[in-house]
Amino acid sequence: MSAGRSEPTATQLFLGARLRRMREAAGRSMAEAASALRISSVAMRRLESGHLMLEPAQIAPLLAAYGRAEAADEIQDEVARARCPGWWERYREVLPDWLADYLALEEHAQIIRLYAPSTVPELLQSPGYAKALLRIQHPDDGARLINRRLELLIGRQAALRRTAGRPPSVWALVEEATLRRQVGGPAVMRDQIEHLRGLAAESGFTISVMPLHTAHAALLCGPVQMVRYQPADLADRVLLRTLDGAEVSDRPDVVRQYLMALDSAASVRDSLPITEWIANWEERAVA
Amino acid sequence: MLEEQIDPNKPDPARVYDWFLDGKTSYPADEQAGQFVAGIWPGVKTAARANRAFIHRAVRWLAKDAGIRQFLDIGTGIPTEPNLHQTAQSLAPDARIVYTDNRLIVLRYAEALMTGTPEGRTAYLHADFFDPPSILRSPELREVLDFSQPIALCLNALLHYIADDPERGVTAQDLVAEYVRALPSGSCLVVTHVTSDFDPPTWDRILSGNRAATGQMGQVRTEPEIRRFFDGLELVEPGLVPPQDWRPDGEVPAEATHATVSMWAGVARKP
Numbered sequence: 001m002s003a004g005r006s007e008p009t010a011t012q013l014f015l016g017a018r019l020r021r022m023r024e025a026a027g028r029s030m031a032e033a034a035s036a037l038r039i040s041s042v043a044m045r046r047l048e049s050g051h052l053m054l055e056p057a058q059i060a061p062l063l064a065a066y067g068r069a070e071a072a073d074e075i076q077d078e079v080a081r082a083r084c085p086g087w088w089e090r091y092r093e094v095l096p097d098w099l100a101d102y103l104a105l106e107e108h109a110q111i112i113r114l115y116a117p118s119t120v121p122e123l124l125q126s127p128g129y130a131k132a133l134l135r136i137q138h139p140d141d142g143a144r145l146i147n148r149r150l151e152l153l154i155g156r157q158a159a160l161r162r163t164a165g166r167p168p169s170v171w172a173l174v175e176e177a178t179l180r181r182q183v184g185g186p187a188v189m190r191d192q193i194e195h196l197r198g199l200a201a202e203s204g205f206t207i208s209v210m211p212l213h214t215a216h217a218a219l220l221c222g223p224v225q226m227v228r229y230q231p232a233d234l235a236d237r238v239l240l241r242t243l244d245g246a247e248v249s250d251r252p253d254v255v256r257q258y259l260m261a262l263d264s265a266a267s268v269r270d271s272l273p274i275t276e277w278i279a280n281w282e283e284r285a286v287a
Numbered sequence: 288m289l290e291e292q293i294d295p296n297k298p299d300p301a302r303v304y305d306w307f308l309d310g311k312t313s314y315p316a317d318e319q320a321g322q323f324v325a326g327i328w329p330g331v332k333t334a335a336r337a338n339r340a341f342i343h344r345a346v347r348w349l350a351k352d353a354g355i356r357q358f359l360d361i362g363t364g365i366p367t368e369p370n371l372h373q374t375a376q377s378l379a380p381d382a383r384i385v386y387t388d389n390r391l392i393v394l395r396y397a398e399a400l401m402t403g404t405p406e407g408r409t410a411y412l413h414a415d416f417f418d419p420p421s422i423l424r425s426p427e428l429r430e431v432l433d434f435s436q437p438i439a440l441c442l443n444a445l446l447h448y449i450a451d452d453p454e455r456g457v458t459a460q461d462l463v464a465e466y467v468r469a470l471p472s473g474s475c476l477v478v479t480h481v482t483s484d485f486d487p488p489t490w491d492r493i494l495s496g497n498r499a500a501t502g503q504m505g506q507v508r509t510e511p512e513i514r515r516f517f518d519g520l521e522l523v524e525p526g527l528v529p530p531q532d533w534r535p536d537g538e539v540p541a542e543a544t545h546a547t548v549s550m551w552a553g554v555a556r557k558p
């Protein structure tokens with residue numbers, strides 16, 4: 001049993017939730033399912049919560065008990081996927097543990113909401129902007145490590161355009177201050193803003209600017225990333241960046257506070273789509 | 288009654304409804320209000336699900352059997368998958384949908400989270416049902432909907448939030464009639480509405496309680512009152528019935544009894 005981790009990985013979480021829905025649809029109790037596998041109800045519960053991994057030998061008897069023998073191949077694939085390492089594992093030297101756990105969750109997201117009070121969120125950064133920020137964040141890293149970090153980031157951005165399954169809706173609220181702050185200098189910023197406008201033209205990306213003259217509850221938070229999944233029984237999660245990493249929470253009271261803050265920012269009257277926002281400094285730079 | 292700012296301490300009907308559907312877009316005030324309603328009307332979550340299932344069946348029927356390609360949904364609420372345009376465009380990819388709501392935040396959600404097919408169109412309008420011209424004459428709406436072709440006007444679980452105001456001489460029926468007048472022949476009206484008809488004691492308790500605390504202000508109507516919304520229109524089979532009884536495409540869930548759901552639903556065609 002691969003029960004070594006205390007927290008379920010994303011694939012285990014999704015597989016568990018899927019098993020639970022199949023059991024419920026079949027009208028079987030937890031005890032009935034457990035007896036089909038000759039395991040305890042506690043172990044069955046841990047299977048469905050993603051804390052315990054389904055063994056290949058358990059697939060056939062479990063699906064037979066649910067009258068879903070035809071789904072065996074699909075579940076087999078999912079189990080195999082849950083066991084194989086993510087693409088990001090080859091970036092271990094630049095990948096902190098909190099991010100490794102989070103990336104799998106991000107890859108499964110159906111909705112990603114972002115709030116960007118001071119810097120452009122990683123998922124929306126242009127390579128030049130990302131590089132400039134990485135240099136500030138990791139002043140002791142040489143060019144090779146910075147490039148590895150950049151590759152990891154670009155891989156993470158590419159994962160959002162997944163073709164297997166529907167890609168997530170990305171909904172970003174960006175403070176005007178973020179766009180005015182010249183990370184990497186004017187040329188990098190112009191490129192970054194063009195990058196944002198390009199993303200906004202794609203289906204599934206919504207990027208709004210909160211002008212400086214507006215005020216709302218999200219101003220009292222730091223950067224926020226909130227993810228929601230398609231299976232309705234999986235809780236939303238918030239990723240809150242700190243100077244040395246991030247905190248990930250799925251506590252309903254915490255998530256709700258950030259939901260309210262994001263909604264407050266989203267309902268600011270004068271917010272603009274990124275395509276309509278024009279900065280004075282940008283005009284001056286052109287002139 | 289266009290609302291732009293959020294008051295997180297006040298229950299919002301759209302978020303309370305999302306809570307009824309076991310969604311995740313509700314605040315503590317909404318959950319409190321939802322639990323208060325569920326305490327009096329234990330079937331409310333079943334009713335919300337029956338209402339949604341009806342909308343999907345009605346939209347499928349409109350797109351497939353009635354050949355409707357244009358939908359005007361008023362009082363859209365928080366997006367919940369599958370949304371109306373997803374159901375319509377899964378059968379008719381070229382279907383055009385305009386969503387309207389009087390809460391700005393609801394429209395922001397819709398804009399960000401509801402992406403339609405490339406062949407069809409979806410638009411989102413911040414406008415108020417109480418002000419028909421603000422919707423019917425809106426340039427954004429006219430850009431998407433062609434008023435020379437049939438349109439389905441969807442008023443799902445909306446009209447019980449609209450109380451008649453005899454002093455100002457405004458009734459929900461007059462408002463519905465004004466919208467229907469603007470639609471061409473062959474258009475359809477879809478209505479679902481809560482009623483006290485099936486379970487009077489429960490509804491006495493709901494109506495005598497503190498309704499402001501529940502965020503569920505409006506007017507509960509009887510079958511004859513709801514039937515009047517369809518004046519001049521031809522109700523399609525099976526007529527005005529509880530939503531779970533309208534062309535069911537499978538077994539009706541056992542918990543969805545007439546008393547539990549306490550709603551009327553109907554689809555009618557404009558001759």
